[in-house]
Amino acid sequence: MNKRPPILATLLLRIAPREYRVYLAGDLQEEFVRRGHSARWYWQEVARSLPGLAALRARHSQWTEPLAVSLVTSAWLLVAWHLLWSFVLSQIPLKADPPGWFW
Numbered sequence: 515m516n517k518r519p520p521i522l523a524t525l526l527l528r529i530a531p532r533e534y535r536v537y538l539a540g541d542l543q544e545e546f547v548r549r550g551h552s553a554r555w556y557w558q559e560v561a562r563s564l565p566g567l568a569a570l571r572a573r574h575s576q577w578t579e580p581l582a583v584s585l586v587t588s589a590w591l592l593v594a595w596h597l598l599w600s601f602v603l604s605q606i607p608l609k610a611d612p613p614g615w616f617w
Contacts, residue, residue: 519546520553523560526598529591530567531574538563557602564595 519542530538546556568591 517551519543519556523557526560526564527567529564529571531571534567534570538567561595561599561602564591 524539527535527539527542542556542559545559546552549555568588572588
């Protein structure tokens with residue numbers, strides 16, 4: 515069992531405003547340990563937090579690029595989040611369909 519949270523998920527938390535990163539990572543680390551080092555739980559929490567963290571960062575006006583660049587950046591963040599979440603969901607095995615459930 516891995517004693518550390520997934521590294522990629524932790525790196526995704528860098529989207530949070532700088533002043534919140536340490537606290538956010540610390541809170542998630544404590545809960546990760548409390549929940550028995552569940553990587554699945556950690557990924558779910560990070561994936562759920564990404565849209566809110568991006569909005570928080572934008573609201574704190576740490577992205578000072580022109581509007582067009584901000585829109586492109588936001589679009590790429592949404593695409594990246596969608597790809598990541600699709601990958602996570604693709605790793606969950608599905609049960610076989612019971613015989614005769616469709617026809």
